[in-house]
Amino acid sequence: MLLIRDRKSFIAAAARFEQHLETIAEVFDGKLSPLELHARKLEDTLAAAAKVPLYADWLPMLLEQGIANRPLESLLKSIPLLGKRDWGDHSYAAFAQPIHEFLHYYETSGTTGPASAAPKALDDLIVNTTNVGEMWARLLTPTDVALILITAPLGPAPYQFEKVFEYLGIMSLKPWVDYIDGDYTKVLDLIDKLSVNVFVGAPSRLLALIQFAVQHGRRRPKFDHLFLIGEQTGPAQLRHLSRLTGACAHVGSYGSSETGTIAATCEHDQLHLQVQSFVLELLDERGPRLVDGSADNGELVVTTLDLPSRPLLRYRTGDLVEIDDKSCACGLALPVVRTQGRMQDVLAMPGGTVRQEDLEAALWSDMDPGPIVLNYMLLVRGSMITCMVTTDQPPNHTWASETARRISPFFPTHRILVQPVPTLSPLASLSGDLGWKLSRVLDLDDAKAWDRLPRPIRQLSAALFDELGKRT
Numbered sequence: 287m288l289l290i291r292d293r294k295s296f297i298a299a300a301a302r303f304e305q306h307l308e309t310i311a312e313v314f315d316g317k318l319s320p321l322e323l324h325a326r327k328l329e330d331t332l333a334a335a336a337k338v339p340l341y342a343d344w345l346p347m348l349l350e351q352g353i354a355n356r357p358l359e360s361l362l363k364s365i366p367l368l369g370k371r372d373w374g375d376h377s378y379a380a381f382a383q384p385i386h387e388f389l390h391y392y393e394t395s396g397t398t399g400p401a402s403a404a405p406k407a408l409d410d411l412i413v414n415t416t417n418v419g420e421m422w423a424r425l426l427t428p429t430d431v432a433l434i435l436i437t438a439p440l441g442p443a444p445y446q447f448e449k450v451f452e453y454l455g456i457m458s459l460k461p462w463v464d465y466i467d468g469d470y471t472k473v474l475d476l477i478d479k480l481s482v483n484v485f486v487g488a489p490s491r492l493l494a495l496i497q498f499a500v501q502h503g504r505r506r507p508k509f510d511h512l513f514l515i516g517e518q519t520g521p522a523q524l525r526h527l528s529r530l531t532g533a534c535a536h537v538g539s540y541g542s543s544e545t546g547t548i549a550a551t552c553e554h555d556q557l558h559l560q561v562q563s564f565v566l567e568l569l570d571e572r573g574p575r576l577v578d579g580s581a582d583n584g585e586l587v588v589t590t591l592d593l594p595s596r597p598l599l600r601y602r603t604g605d606l607v608e609i610d611d612k613s614c615a616c617g618l619a620l621p622v623v624r625t626q627g628r629m630q631d632v633l634a635m636p637g638g639t640v641r642q643e644d645l646e647a648a649l650w651s652d653m654d655p656g657p658i659v660l661n662y663m664l665l666v667r668g669s670m671i672t673c674m675v676t677t678d679q680p681p682n683h684t685w686a687s688e689t690a691r692r693i694s695p696f697f698p699t700h701r702i703l704v705q706p707v708p709t710l711s712p713l714a715s716l717s718g719d720l721g722w723k724l725s726r727v728l729d730l731d732d733a734k735a736w737d738r739l740p741r742p743i744r745q746l747s748a749a750l751f752d753e754l755g756k757r758t
Contacts, residue, residue, distance in 0.1 A: 288411065288449075295408070303412050306562075306592075310420055313562040316619030320561040325358050327591040328565060334594035339379040341599065359576060362567070367574070367587065368601045373544070377402035383595050392442040394543040404543040406442055407595035414446060414546045414592075417560045418539055419453040421550035424616070425511060425536070426454060431480050434460035435473065435487035435495065436516070442543050443515065447486050456484075463491075468712060470498040477507050485509045485531070486538060488516040489523055490725070493661040494715040496530055497676050500660065501709065506530060506678075513538025513551070517717045518627035520643030524555075526650040530658070540605075540625055545588050545598060549623050556610075558620035565589040568609070569602065579621045581611040604628055631722045637698040642722045648692040649673075656685040663714050666729040671700045674707045681706050 290296040312318035335341050336349055348364055373380065374394075380403075385391075388405035395401065426432075432451050436444040444460050451458040459480065461473050473495060476482065485492060485507075492512065499506050512527055512535040519537050528535040536555050541547040548564055549557040559566060559577065566577040568584035575582070586603045606626040614622055626643075633640040649659055657677040665672040673693060686704040694702045717725045 288408070290408075299408055299412060302409060303416065306413055306416055307420075309562050310416065314420075314618050314620065321358060323562060324565050324591065328358065328361065328589070329353060331589070331591050331594065331597050331599075334382050335597040335599060337382040338597065340373070340376050358565070362565070362574075362576075362589075362600065365589075365600050367569075368599060370602060370604055373598070373601060374400055374402040377404070377544075380596050380598070381405075382597060383407065388595065390442070390445065391440075392543055393440040395438065395441055401440070402544065404442065405596065406446075410546060410593055410595060411446075411449065413563055415449045415453050417563060418446075418450045418547050418550050421552060421558065422450060422513070422538075423454055424553045425551075426456060426484065428455040430456050430484050430510070431482045432456055432458040432484035432486055433473070433477060433482045434458055435463070435485065435491050436460065437463055437491075446547075458486075468494060468498060468715065470495050471502075474499055474504050474507060482507075483510040484513065485511070485533070486513045486515065488717060489514050489519050489527060490517060490661075490715045490717040492527060492531075497660045497709070500676075500678055509533040512536060515539050518625060518631065518642055518722060520646060522643065522647035522650050526646070530660070537625070540623070542603065545590060545601065545603070546593065548586070548588060552614060552616040552618060554615045556614045556616065556622045557624065558614070558616075558618055559623050561620060563590070563592045565591060567600070568607070574600075577609055577621060579609070579611060581609060583608040583626070628721060633723055633727055635697055635699070638696075640696045642726075645693060645696055648696070649675075649689070651692060656688075657681045659689070661710055661714055662726065663710050664727045666700075666727065666731065668731065669700055671697050671702050673702065673704045674710060675704060676708070676710055677706055 288299060290299055309318065309323070313320065313323065332345065332349065332353060336345055344366060353361055385405065388407045389411065390406045392404045392406060393401040394404055434444050434447050436447070438444055448458055448460060459476060459482070461476060463470055463473060492514070496506055498504075509531050510533055512531060512533045514524075514527070514535065515538050524535040524537070527533070534555075536551040537557055538551055539547045540549040540557055546563070547560065548566070549559045551557055565588075567574045567587040568577060568582050569587050570584040574587060584606070586605050586607045588598060588601045588603055590598045590601075605628055608624045608626055610622040610624060612622070627641065631642060649662060657679045660676045660678055662676075663674045665674060673690070675689070686706065690702040690704040713720070713725045713728070
């Protein structure tokens with residue numbers, strides 16, 4: 287429970303916490319129908335949203351027409367879809383309360399557009415902490431020690447996960463590592479001194495940590511659990527990171543700064559939608575439809591139900607997901623979701639499209655007996671694609687040729703060169719902030735590609751790629 291000096295606020299927060307715990311228990315056990323819960327909560331959410339300037343053009347008229355007892359799908363059709371650009375351009379108009387009544391100010395990362403305001407209020411913190419905490423409690427114990435390796439000065443994730451571990455009675459630490467110098471010495475020292483056995487953060491950051499350890503003659507860090515967040519993480523990457531660290535690798539949670547945590551992992555490595563806090567829809571050329579637990583896929587559309595201070599109504603996430611209709615062995619009455627990445631991270635190339643998961647499945651082959659690829663980047667120049675890799679031991683020419691052969695089918699119109707390098711651009715550790723395509727695939731034929739990078743990263747990357755160009 288958060289410590290709150292004001293007695294009235296403290297009592298209200300405690301009541302909110304107990305009420306939400308009861309709701310979680312009933313939904314998790316299947317005793318409370320999500321549709322029944324959604325119908326009730328959506329009315330309260332729309333009442334809160336009536337105070338929001340962002341919805342002033344249409345919501346008052348909808349409320350005047352009456353929403354009580356309207357079927358959920360019918361009511362949703364009366365609510366316009368909210369695009370990322372529309373919300374991003376007017377994020378300060380999405381507040382249902384004065385800014386001073388929020389507890390923390392955060393912003394989105396800006397991966398999919400300009401950074402937008404995403405402050406946290408008390409209700410949001412209580413609900414989100416409890417949702418994640420009740421899921422992760424199925425895997426962790428108070429004897430664990432957790433490393434939160436998320437460098438995000440204005441992002442809510444580091445603080446939110448710190449509160450989750452506090453809720454679980456687990457010690458955590460969240461050190462800062464600068465993207466530019468990438469010096470993980472202190473982090474590696476703390477992992478050893480504190481017997482850290484749980485990692486929370488983006489896969490790209492973990493790979494950068496491992497790469498640093500190998501390059502500096504340090505022991506590769508070992509963990510019991512990896513809770514990977516912030517980036518698309520497919521089965522091949524999970525196996526790769528498990529192989530490198532000896533840990534059980536989980537897609538720990540899925541969500542965003544603006545929505546909060548939409549799904550969290552169970553002990554059987556399945557992401558479960560937190561339907562007690564969201565109305566969820568899928569959108570594609572067939573139109574929008576409710577997530578009802580049946581097998582389906584499309585772009586996820588989110589309506590928040592526990593965010594009265596900053597409600598989001600039918601918010602288009604831009605994330606592609608797949609709903610699995612098979613029951614999970616954990617027994618939770620929650621739909622299982624698999625993320626498929628952001629729409630803008632599908633790489634369009636002559637001969638077809640390339641998805642991160644497919645490329646990594648070939649690059650991180652379990653059948654390869656040679657050096658292990660720690661990390662990678664793709665450099666596109668004309669008809670040549672150079673796959674820069676760091677490895678755990680020096681590779682030979684045969685190994686590089688075989689690796690190139692495995693990934694070449696994804697790029698049928700290009701010549702592929704696998705180039706081992708001692709270090710990668712800091713871009714490779716920024717997938718969570720820039721997205722996979724911009725951080726791992728740099729097209730030198732695209733004159734605007736460099737302009738989209740942060741200036742210090744751009745300067746370091748340009749020098750590295752210039753040197754690589756002289757060698758290739």
